[in-house]
Amino acid sequence: MTSTLAYNVEKQLSFSGSHIDAKYVENVNNYYINNETIVINPHMWDVSVGQPVRNIIPAFSSTILKDITIEKAQALILIEVKDTTNIGNIILEQGWFLLGDTIEDSPSNGNTSELPYPKNTPLWKSPQDDAGIVEIDPYYMTRQAQTPGQKQSFVVKLNLWFAPSHTNCFIHNKHDFIEIHTEIFGTGRMQKFKAQDYGTLYEDMLMSPGFTTVVPFCQVEENNQYIYPWHQYYADTDCIWMAIEYHPLAKA
Template identity: 25%
Template sequence: MPVQSLDIAEPFFSVRVIENVKSHPITGKTIVLNLSESPIAVQKQTLAHLQSAIIVDTVIEPVDHAVVIERIADYEDEDALFQRVRETWPSAFKVRGEERLRGVSHYMSPKVWIGKYGFTFYHSGSVPLNVGLHRDHAFCPVPGFREVHTQIVGFGKMQQCRERDVDTLYLEEPMAPGATHRPMYDANGNYPWHQFETITPSIFMAVEMLPDGAMPPQGV
């Protein structure tokens, strides 16, 4: 199926996974994340593997594998949007049960797996968020797990630390709408201690990528 719609971010955003098309028209402000090793042409620019941008009223080509998020410019009142999201999505702690998420203003959409790719939206409601540094992804026992995050609404920062202590911070990437941080994993899927931290209340998308031999986990 060249274009597959995902309902995980409804009624707030329209999300589509696009595969193996020569071209795809973009209408209005839309975030495009390239999931393929092959570049996507945008006029005379390109999006490389795991790069994203806000694309407006143009054509992207060719598209081997990408995810697009539409209707990102529909909300003049972001506070009202966030309130509706909190009324719709459960807390991440309720879904995932991780102790680091207890009492944290962090909410998540349903997750959907398309092959080896998992897609989830998160709303981070407080500043600071204090979601907690982490580096393990226990649900994937096969080496090579990968994950990136794409900012949808609001501003944040992805932080990497030498130890499980923010005072050991060594790399921080600002996250604005349309931005995806650089991959932080090594060839074996090993991660540093890392966390997403808010600058403003935010919504972002997580894309998880399973290695060969791994199966999508049950639940989350």
């Protein structure tokens, strides 16, 4: 007796609330998008969108759709902004916290020249979900390879961030995962720097709602090492964006 995997398996994400509805959908087949929705393809295979003219959502990218059917996808992240009135109150919803409240003080005798995180930075983080597991080629994802090769399993972790206008969200360069970002509300920038110094900015990537940073900033090295440039998010307006993190699963 054979079993078949169910289609359109939905998982409500924990940062859904009165302002934003968020879902992770797996094994997508003829899935109807009713209201205006940011649709993110977290996989390395294109997503097929239906009539009137067939279209695709390329790997690791996103678009805004309404009143249309997704023909087929391995997985989708769906974000619907339901209410923008007083949307800054999202930080009062369950599980949100000021990032500075969770950062430990740097050792006073530390020898590092790296600047400590300013705890008074107005940057809030939502709860984080383990949304699902995907198999991707990380070298293809970062464009270190031109075509997909050997795949690796990653846990996709998702959370929202909020910052008010004109916020520098701190220049940093360390992650033990691969990340991309999707703009949900407002306009901001993903920025790269030559050093942990705002005067060394060399790339300014503008972010508007529905835009995803298709190519991760990092370079993949052996043993799940990810080398990032100095980078940060900057909020031009009050902003909400989503981090899409790919955490490597340990091999059995």
